[in-house]
Amino acid sequence: MTGRARARSRGRAVCHERPGADQPTETAPVGAPPEEGKVGRGRQKTTPGPFTEEALMQISAGFQQVKICERGGHRRDFNDAGINTRQVMEHVKDSKCGTSGRAIQLSANFFRILSRPQWVLYQYHVDFKPSIESRRFRSAMLYQHEEILGSARSFDGALLFLPHRLHSKETVLCSEMRSGDKVQITVTLTNELPPVSPVCIQFYNIIFKRILRVLKMQQIGRNYYSPNDPLDIPKHKLTIWPGYTTTILPYESGIMLCTDVSHRVLRSETVRDFMINLKQTAPAHRFPDICAKELIGLVVLTKYNNKTYRVDDIAWDHTPNNTFKKGDTEISFRNYFSNQYGINIVDCNQVMLVSHVKRLGPSGGPPPGPAMLVPELCYLTGLTDKMRSDFNIMKDLSVHTRLSPEDRERRLSRFVMNINKNEEAQSDMDKWGLSFDKRLVQITGRVLPTERMFQGQKSYEYDANSADWAREMRGIPVISAPPLSNWLMLFTRRNMNEAQGLLQSLGKVSGPLGIRLQRSVMIEYEDHQESLLRALQQNVTPQTQMVVVVLSSNRQDKYDSVKKYLCVDCPVPSQCVLGRTLSKPQALMTVATKIALQMACKMGGELWSVEIPLKQLMIVGIDCYHDTTAGKRSIGALVASLNHSMSRWYSNCVLQHKGQEIMDGLKKCFGGALKEYLKFNQCLPTRIIVYRDGVGDGQLHSVVNYEVAQIIEAIKSMGQDYMPKLSVVVVKKRINSRFFALINGKVSNPPPGTVVDSEVTRPEWYDFYIVSQSVRQGCVSPTHYNVVYDTTGLKPDHMQRLTYKLCHMYYNWQGIVRVPAPCQYAHKLAFLVGQSIHREPNVKLDNLLFYL
Incomplete structure (x- = not known):
């Protein structure tokens, strides 16, 4: 699996819900939670109570908005407008800003819109008598009255928007068609929209x-x-x-x-x-x-x-010689392009x-x-x-x-x-009284402290600029690693030397890492899929702890056959590596170190950890992948932490309908995670924080109203008296926001750990940005976090710091990743199932990170 394939694996489903035409009504907060208590090391004196059903409904009270459609058609709401989740969270109503870290001055890729004072958009309903079906004719009839309406106007066939108010609430106009027939047009004022109205936006x-x-x-x-x-x-x-x-x-x-x-x-x-x-x-x-x-x-x-x-x-069965109806006449595609565009089609048989x-x-x-x-x-x-x-x-x-x-x-x-210089563009904006600020918006962010990493009996701090600890962790034993005594290494004759080199290198690097590794059983297979599968079937037993396969090429069918057999039919953790990756002697020790670490955590080992002050906490990551081969089904994956140090994980997945992003089987998966947590700890978590990744634009409404309800139902299924404190955080990587820092007189990327929680966040959401990575080339992309449901009462500062800590806990990379580890784990699981397995993995692997 290449990085390209992983990047392509992110899918989005189309949201078919279309908001109605009713204006939102103002609703008072329902079931307001009590005051936030002080947060100590995992203890909360008082917390907000759970949301009522009415409160959940109120969260999306503003969702039903009038949609302006330039062409009068259906549109998805790409900005999730009207979903006010913050209004029912008492502890962030006044402020959602954190406090820890050092301040940093940033600029962001935002330009303020400067409009004239008291800017109001006036909405009119336009009625034609007799009725006219064609929108083009409607516009032509209406625009005959420019002296009354003015040059600044927008008309979609039914609704007219003007920057000024007409003299009367109802204005009757008369137009004439080419045939001489008269048309009466009634323009009625229906709404005055302030600049922050969703319709106005x-x-x-x-x-x-x-x-x-x-x-x-x-x-x-x-x-x-x-x-x-x-x-x-x-x-x-x-x-x-x-x-x-x-x-x-x-x-x-x-x-x-x-x-x-x-x-x-x-x-x-x-x-x-x-x-x-x-x-x-x-x-x-x-x-x-x-x-x-x-x-x-x-x-x-x-x-x-x-x-x-x-x-x-x-x-x-069609060629350019075929005809279609244009108006009242039939014309061939060939002649159409010749007449319309002056293009002569060369191949008339294509x-x-x-x-x-x-x-x-x-x-x-x-x-x-x-x-x-x-x-x-x-x-x-x-x-x-x-x-x-x-x-x-x-x-x-x-x-x-x-x-x-x-x-x-x-x-x-x-x-x-260029916009401000263009005369025609400036003229259009002047009609509506709009202009843009000439400089990027300036904001103040915060850089969170560098985390201390715990590994075995030692701890260390990493280089804050590089945001990785590959050098610092060398020679330090991992927290725990099961001894590996019964394992196989499969290779082709062409890759025999690479396999032997890998085995020797694994022996050298495993000792300092605290991984007890005995020599593997070496098995040669012929270089085709059937031989590889036969070798697995003949040699893998229930006692086999690990299978390493050296692949001669990156052909998908070979990789898929290994993963399908060892994840479904004969559940054993496996590690695939390309022969050419092992062919460079100068990089072999580095590659062997990463493979040894992957093998250890795939068997249930724990590599490193960071300090998590909260006790009895369960972190959950959810993501989806769209399987294009198996009828375009969706795979929803859930990964949940099992221990306090967030180093052991339970995973589950569910196969869904075509193109579906929102997880239907969430209740089943979530219930399984709670039962496994109870089995592992002899108690249930008192706090649950869910990070929901992979939510497309326009789907926030469904997450708030549908998935949160499934999570609460799963919690209730553990017993009526059990109700932990719950947070649901939507994670978005596909955003356009960018931040720039002025460091040593040069415009640079902000350092890892930069948090932005004001100025460019949305007022109706409890949201923040974190820049968690360090990049050598180009611009770093922040990640947007939107807390859509919260009864934990955690201070914004604690939520931000916990989120950043979790970005350190992804065991497939010795550095900080862009999203919290459970989100990345859930993505890897959903991708493996959707790309290679196409079936649910064997339950014997549920407690292992077999998908890394």
């Missing part, structure tokens, strides 16, 4: 998208890119379009634009070129299947209109691509049909697996895409400067 974003189009930027997906400023890499036949991600939202210190640099990689290869090359290498009878597998799901760019489409199918257009039709109905695309005119976007594994391609790409903090800050400042 969405309106800001619509205005800004218009400004980006004024700047000649092209929308691809959610982001906008500049086709007029391409970065060409001719030797790899690649082009990079620079662009930006943009979102306008209310934050603690006001309404701001969050913008970050983005890049889109385009290939000079057309889909037709790709299909021709594929046909030359694929067997003729399998070509349609292989072609469909390669192309379906890819995003292509049609340069004649600079639009992107997702390939949903291949129409093998098959057509199918893309299901998601936009609604002009009258709000379904689209007239799927878009038919000509492969010759479709350019592939993104990178293939082969390209990603090519070091030279990735190196040349990183020159343009991996920007230093200084370069990124400079480009963002230039972006806003």
Whole structure:
């Protein structure tokens, strides 16, 4: 499994819920918890009580909002607007800021929006008599009255938005159609929206998208890119379009634009070129299947209109000679492109691509049909697996895409400067009384203290700048490691020397680490999947403690067969390693050390720990992976701590329906974790903190209303009298926020442990950012934590410090990781099951980190 595959494994499900059109009603807090008590070493004098059902409902009371749709169609709420989870948490109502650590001055990729005082958006309902179906005609009729409405207006076919109020609450206008028929238009005031209204915020974003189009930027997906400023890499036949991600939202210190640099990689290869090359290498009878597998799901760019489409199918029975209905006449695709764009299609026998257009039709109905695309005119976007594994391609790409903090800050400042300089864009903003601050927002963060690592009988501090302790832990025994006496090493004849070298190196490094390792049984297998599986079946017994397999290549089928057999059919921890990884003598000792540590913790060993003051605490990590091979099922994984030092873990997973992100089987998995904790400690936890990773945009509502309820049900199933203090924290890595520090006069990445909990956090959430990693190239990405449910009463400072401590506890890396260890463990488990096993692992492995 490569880093690329791990990165690709993160999936998102589409949320089909569409908020209604009712305005939110103000609700008083229900079941307000008592005052927060003082937190000692694991003891809490008083804590908020559990949320009532009414309080849970109130959390999302603002979710039902009017949606402004530029095209009148369905949209997902990408910003989870209207979900106010903070209002029912008494202990963070006044402040959600921590206190520990040293202050650090930062700048962030946010620009304040400056609007005129008392800015109000006026919402009107527009009625036509007689009724007009076409939105285009409705707009044309309404815009005949510019002298009354003004030049600043936005109309979606039913709702009209103006920056000023008309003289009367109801205004009657009269328009004339080309036929001479009269149309009466009634414009009725329905709402006055302040700047922080969810509808108003969405309106800001619509205005800004218009400004980006004024700047000649092209929308691809959610982001906008500049086709007029391409970065060409001719030797790899690649082009990079620079662009930006943009979102306008209310934050603690006001309404701001969050913008970050983005890049889109385009290939000079057309889909037709790709299909021709594929046909030359694929067997003729399998070509349609292989072609469909390669192309379906890819995003292509049609340069004649600079639009992107997702390939949903291949129409093998259609060619450019086929016709379609345009207006009242039939026209062939070939003639259409010739007349419309002046393009002559060369190959008239090529098959057509199918893309299901998601936009609604002009009258709000379904689209007239799927878009038919000509492969010759479709350019592939993104990178293939082969390209990603090519070091030279990735190196040349990183020159343009991996920007230093200084370069990124400079480009963002230039972006806003270009908006302010563009006369047409400035004119559009002036109509609405809007402008942007010219400099990035300045904020104050805090750098948490460096953690002390405990390993065996010793402790040490790591280098705060590098955020890893690989050097410091050398020669120090781990906390515990089961003796390894009965284990196998499988290898091919070609990798015999590498296997022998690995065995000798493991013998040298295991002693200082406190791992008692006896010589393994060496088994040679022929270099194909069937021979490898047969060797496992013939040699692995219930007494086998560990199986190490040296693979001659990174072919997925070999790796999958090892993991499937040893995780499901014959449960034994296993370790796979590529022969070429062992072929460099100068790196062999380092590789052997990491493999020895992995083998130890896969068998139930404990490597290191940090101080966790809270007692009887259970930490839970939850994540999902979408299995593209087994009917696109979703795998939900849950990993829970079993001991005080967070060094032993219980894991479970559940296979779900296609594309599903929210875990249906959460109650079952959570109940299993509580029972295992009781068995391990002879008592149940008094505090449970759940870190929920993998939540896509627009799914926060489902987590709050659905998953939290399942967790509470699982807790209640342990006995009616049992109700621990519970926190649920949503973890998001896919965010656009970036922070910059001025260190020694140079714009740099913030140091590991930097916390931001004010200014650029959301006022309706109990949220914070932590920069936990150190990167050598490019900009470090912070992680966003949103506490959506909390009855623990932990102070924000304690929640932040505990979260940062848990980023030190991932045993597959001798350093700080980007998310708390249980989230990373849950991701690894879900990925292994979804990528290789496709079935639930054997229960005998539940208490082992077999998936590392």
